[in-house]
Structures are given as structure tokens and as C-alpha cells.
Amino acid sequence: MKLVTLRDILGKAEKGGYAVGAFNANNMEIVQAIIESAVEERSPVIIQASQGAIKYAGLDFIVSMVMTAAESADVPVVLHLDHGTDFSQVMRCIRHGFSSVMYDGSRLPLNENISITKKVVEVARAVGVSVEAELGKIGGTEDDVSVDERDALFTDPQEAKIFVEETGVDALAVAIGTAHGVYKGEPKLDFPRLRKIKELTDVPIVMHGSSGVPDAAIRQAVELGVSKINIDTDIRQAFVRSAVAYMKENPDNIDPRKILAPAKESAKKIIREKMRLFGSSGKA
Ligand code: G3H
Numbered sequence: 001m002k003l004v005t006l007r008d009i010l011g012k013a014e015k016g017g018y019a020v021g022a023f024n025a026n027n028m029e030i031v032q033a034i035i036e037s038a039v040e041e042r043s044p045v046i047i048q049a050s051q052g053a054i055k056y057a058g059l060d061f062i063v064s065m066v067m068t069a070a071e072s073a074d075v076p077v078v079l080h081l082d083h084g085t086d087f088s089q090v091m092r093c094i095r096h097g098f099s100s101v102m103y104d105g106s107r108l109p110l111n112e113n114i115s116i117t118k119k120v121v122e123v124a125r126a127v128g129v130s131v132e133a134e135l136g137k138i139g140g141t142e143d144d145v146s147v148d149e150r151d152a153l154f155t156d157p158q159e160a161k162i163f164v165e166e167t168g169v170d171a172l173a174v175a176i177g178t179a180h181g182v183y184k185g186e187p188k189l190d191f192p193r194l195r196k197i198k199e200l201t202d203v204p205i206v207m208h209g210s211s212g213v214p215d216a217a218i219r220q221a222v223e224l225g226v227s228k229i230n231i232d233t234d235i236r237q238a239f240v241r242s243a244v245a246y247m248k249e250n251p252d253n254i255d256p257r258k259i260l261a262p263a264k265e266s267a268k269k270i271i272r273e274k275m276r277l278f279g280s281s282g283k284a
């Protein structure tokens with residue numbers, strides 16, 4: 001199948017009351033794990049590559065791997081740039097065949113974030129590519145931040161309304177208490193804030209930092225209108241732990257295929273579980 005965009009799949013997810021998983025890929029085995037999971041679960045899927053993944057694997061390799069995987073799949077597949085912080089990098093991804101990009105201007109003042117996001121949307125729209133943007137600071141969120149600090153870091157619902165109206169983005173990533181990487185304690189999500197953002201904007205909402213978020217909180221977020229859920233850390237953990245376990249048990253085996261095949265299977269297991277949790281299984 002040809003690659004599709006966020007627009008093609010998130011509207012349906014919103015209407016159907018489910019979310020689509022956006023899984024980070026850094027290498028061939030993880031691309032395969034994501035695509036095979038989607039086919040076996042009959043689920044739409046978003047394969048995303050960060051700037052770091054592109055630096056590691058190379059832009060051409062990422063695009064070729066995902067396009068090859070998508071061609072053989074009979075479920076909708078989006079190739080999405082994750083956290084593009086550099087305008088030129090975002091443009092390169094569009095030119096090389098990404099069907100979707102995230103421009104992340106969340107570290108910038110609101111007006112600058114709006115003006116660069118608008119430029120990205122103008123170019124992307126002209127060539128049929130979808131755009132996700134971010135408002136609020138996801139990375140700096142810690143369990144012990146005070147209410148004032150939370151207000152400064154988290155997405156302001158009124159600002160979200162203005163941002164979406166001004167930029168015309170296809171999806172908005174919000175800061176509501178999740179964080180990237182491994183959590184120290186249990187994350188506490190600000191559901192009233194999410195509800196308010198959803199009330200004021202009519203755009204699909206994206207939840208980053210979703211690895212390690214308890215299942216019940218994920219389900220509640222989906223009920224309140226989150227329709228794209230980003231998972232990276234859970235896949236890394238499953239993949240690397242499995243490879244390490246194999247190497248411990250078989251210290252003399254030097255065949256990379258023997259080490260990476262179980263790692264890929266472990267990644268698939270977690271990805272398939274997430275698809276069921278998000279409700280996207282059976283929706284393709
Ligand atoms: O953009 C990627 C995701 O937000 C990754 O979040 O570290 O919780 O898997 P995670």
C-alpha cells in the first residue's frame with residue numbers, strides 16, 4: 001500500500017473512539033516489527049523516525065525501509081518525522097518521501113512557534129503531507145513539580161485554541177503530565193486540562209511520552225480524545241533486554257541474526273499489546 005497521512009487515519013480514529021500508535025524505528029528489525037504487528041493486528045500504524053534515528057540510519061535508508069515495508073502491507077501506514085526541530089530537516093524529510101512531519105517549536109515563544117509551524121503547514125499542505133506541532137513542554141515534566149510550574153510547562157488550553165486556528169495543523173502534541181524516557185514514579189496526567197483542550201480545539205490530540213503510562217490512564221486519555229499515542233522507550237527496552245538476555249545465555253554465539261531475531265519478536269509483542277490497548281486492532 002502507498003503511504004497515507006495523519007489526516008487519512010486520525011479522523012477515523014477520533015470518530016471510532018480509538019487511538020493509533022506511533023512507534024519509533026531506528027533500524028530494520030524495528031521497522032519490520034512495527035509493520036508485521038500492524039498486519040497481524042489489522043491495525044493502521046504510524047512509523048516515526050526522530051532526527052536522531054535519521055542521523056543514525058540515514059534518511060534514504062529510513063525512507064526505503066519504511067516504503068518497502070508499507071508496499072507489502074495491506075494496512076494503512078504513515079511515515080512520520082518525530083520532533084523535527086529544524087525547518088530545513090523537516091523540508092528534507094518532505095522531499096525524501098515522508099508522508100507526515102512533526103515540527104516541534106515547543107521551546108520557542110508562542111508567536112515564533114506559530115510562525116514557523118505556519119510555514120511548514122504551507123509547504124506540507126501543497127504536497128499532501130500532514131503536520132503535527134507541539135505546544136507546551138513535554139520533556140521537562142517531573143513528578144514533583146509544583147502547580148505553578150505545571151501551569152508554566154503544560155499546554156494552556158486557550159493558547160492551544162489560538163495555535164490550532166492560526167496554524168491549521170493536522171494534529172497537536174500537548175503537555176499534560178507525560179514525559180519522555182523511563183518514569184521515576186507513576187505519571188499523573190492532567191485529565192481536566194486534556195478535556196478543556198479537546199473542547200476548545202477540533203484537532204486530533206497527540207500524547208508523547210506514553211511508554212510506562214498505566215493502561216487505565218491510556219484508556220482514559222483515549223476516551224477524552226487522544227488519537228495518536230507515541231511509544232519509543234517501551235520498544236527499546238523490550239528489544240535491548242531480549243538481545244542482552246540472548247547474549248548472556250549464548251555467550252559464544254556471534255551471529256547477529258540469532259541475537260536480533262528474538263529482540264524483534266519481543267518488540268512485536270509489546271507493539272501488538274499497545275495496538276490492542278489503544279483500540280486500533282481490527283480497524284484496518
Ligand atoms: O516522540 C516520541 C515519544 O514521545 C516517545 O515517548 O519515551 O515514552 O516512549 P516514550
Ligand code: ZN
Pocket residue numbers: 083180208209230
Ligand atoms: Zn515525543
